[in-house]
Amino acid sequence: MDKFEKIMEIIEKLEDKSNELEVLEYIQKEYGFISKEMIKFVADKLDRFEFSVENTVKYYPHLKMEGKQVIEVKICTHTACSNNGSKKILEEAKKILGVGEDETTPNGDYKLMTQRCFGQCGKGPNVKVGDEIYNKVTPEILKRLIKK
Numbered sequence: 257m258d259k260f261e262k263i264m265e266i267i268e269k270l271e272d273k274s275n276e277l278e279v280l281e282y283i284q285k286e287y288g289f290i291s292k293e294m295i296k297f298v299a300d301k302l303d304r305f306e307f308s309v310e311n312t313v314k315y316y317p318h319l320k321m322e323g324k325q326v327i328e329v330k331i332c333t334h335t336a337c338s339n340n341g342s343k344k345i346l347e348e349a350k351k352i353l354g355v356g357e358d359e360t361t362p363n364g365d366y367k368l369m370t371q372r373c374f375g376q377c378g379k380g381p382n383v384k385v386g387d388e389i390y391n392k393v394t395p396e397i398l399k400r401l402i403k404k
């Protein structure tokens with residue numbers, strides 16, 4: 257399912273079609289930002305002016321326009337890393353970031369994800385933060401990697 261199909265699903269569930277905030281909050285939570293493309297889509301589907309939807313995004317501080325890079329935090333949960341304690345690292349990441357798997361922090365800084373193997377199985381537990389893979393990650397190292 258592509259991003260617009262998912263957004264459309266939320267729109268279809270809306271009882272009050274004049275309230276775009278619920279859709280925008282969903283987009284923010286899922287993607288960590290709201291792009292011009294998404295604003296146009298929401299405006300079209302809710303029969304609103306694009307500038308009006310954009311003004312809503314600008315009005316609420318917890319909604320962010322595109323431009324800020326969301327840092328993906330990927331925890332390897334495949335066999336070797338799992339045997340080396342990656343489940344504990346995943347739980348720690350959830351605690352530090354205050355989000356679940358596949359969720360973005362409310363400030364749009366981080367998205368927490370899992371990964372099935374980085375090909376560095378002997379050095380686990382492995383965590384990728386942005387483009388960098390870190391080996392033998394402990395809860396203490398994780399805290400330093402994803403400062404909030």
Ligand code: FES
Binds near residue numbers: 333382
């Ligand atoms: S199992 Fe984690 S890198 Fe291969």
